[in-house]
Amino acid sequence: MRSFIFVFLIALTFIESGAQLRYEDQIRIKEAKQISYLFGDLIWSGYNEPPFAILFVMDNYEYLIEHYYQPDDFARLEYDTIIHSTLHRRPAQMNKNFLATFPFAGLNTIVIGTPENTGLNSTEWIVTLLHERFHQYQYSSPKYFLETNELNLAKGDESGMWQLNYPFPYKDAKVIMAYETYTQALYEAVKSIGKENWEATKKEFFSARRAFKSALVPDDYKYISFQWYQEGIARYTEYAFLEKLENYEASEEVKKLPDFVPFDEYKESFFQKHIENVRKLKLEEVGRVTVYDVGFAEALLLRELNPNWDESYLKVKFDLEKLY
Structure with a gap:
């Protein structure tokens, strides 16, 4: 016993x-x-x-x-x-x-x-x-963390907090001016997909993107590119799921939750909010927060210009420009 x-x-x-x-x-x-x-x-x-x-x-x-x-x-x-x-x-x-x-x-x-x-x-x-x-x-991609470290942006920080605290020149006047031109061009390019002015806005986007890159020192460009790649594509993935869910029937249990919004309704508000944020959010005010929606918008252009970009995403890391 x-x-x-x-x-x-x-x-x-x-x-x-x-x-x-x-x-x-x-x-x-x-x-x-x-x-x-x-x-x-x-x-x-x-x-x-x-x-x-x-x-x-x-x-x-x-x-x-x-x-x-x-x-x-x-x-x-x-x-x-x-x-x-x-x-x-x-x-x-x-x-x-x-x-x-x-x-x-x-x-x-x-x-x-x-x-x-x-x-x-x-x-x-x-x-x-x-x-x-x-x-x-x-x-889970092989060597993801190793290759992240090889960007040499941590400057001795082994905690990983450099990804949040990197001293990017968010309030530099020259950078802000180039960024605003770039994000306006990015916004216009996304909005023109499938329209008559697509070719013109696409050229303006690439020109503005190059100018923004030129306004940054190499490490600063590596940092913002890394953030667009990592966080922006995660935001894009949210939208990609919402596209798949347009005809999906949520479970009865979830639909009974008082704050549940049908996925097809949420998709429309999600797109409008995050594409508007591309030009609405100010670099000097919210800093790193901008990377989510800028990366999202770049992903929308990527799949228009290179339909197979996703196949190379984990092979060509940390710079979306290389996937265009």
């Missing part, structure tokens, strides 16, 4: 009953996973090969989902029959506003807060999870 009690207590240290995720979080994650597996490989070959590892951060606890490894400070919970994954939990340590992907406990892991804490509705949150899933796809 004593041995039975001993084994039972030991088991409880590894498996806790109850304390699972909220139902609404379960069905959002389930929906994102289903969309990923249905459409991801149609957008990017091999998109679904990396583990879909998530660290879901709530106010009091954080949960590891579809993660191969159990760090010592996580307790194992019951198998989640909605998400179809074993869960591991610990008291919350990460920032509850996180929307990021980075190596954690041996895997490239999406670290994401709740919709309430990240300021997103259910539709936006699901699509953002697919954005972060794309970063797992990027990072």
Whole structure:
């Protein structure tokens, strides 16, 4: 009897009953996973090969989902029959506003807060999870991190924070002037796709892009190009999923969420918002935030000018200009 009690207590240290995720979080994650597996490989070959590892951060606890490894400070919970994954939990340590992907406990892991804490509705949150899933796809490319380091932009920073804090000349008057001309030309080129003025606006775009590049020293251009490549194409991937979802029927559980917006409706507002941001967001005011929508717009041009650009994306890294 004593041995039975001993084994039972030991088991409880590894498996806790109850304390699972909220139902609404379960069905959002389930929906994102289903969309990923249905459409991801149609957008990017091999998109679904990396583990879909998530660290879901709530106010009091954080949960590891579809993660191969159990760090010592996580307790194992019951198998989640909605998400179809074993869960591991610990008291919350990460920032509850996180929307990021980075190596954690041996895997490239999406670290994401709740919709309430990240300021997103259910539709936006699901699509953002697919954005972060794309970063797992990027990072799974052989030598991705090695080649990132070989850009020599870290200047001794081994934490990776240089990607956020690089001293780009956001407030340099010459750079701002060239940037505004470039982004206006980029906006006009995207808006003219399929129209009579396409050839003229395309030429103006490439001219303005070259001028912006000339306004930067080589390291600064490498940095902004890296950001367009990494974050801008992740933003584009959100839109690519929304295009695939035009005739997709969301699950009844997700459709019942009070803040769910049908994907086809969200697609239209998404495009308008992010293409307008190309010329609306000011480099000197928001800095690095501009890279998401500029990279998104460049991707729209890329697929018009080089329909097979996606096949070379992970081979020709960190400069979209080389893919045109």
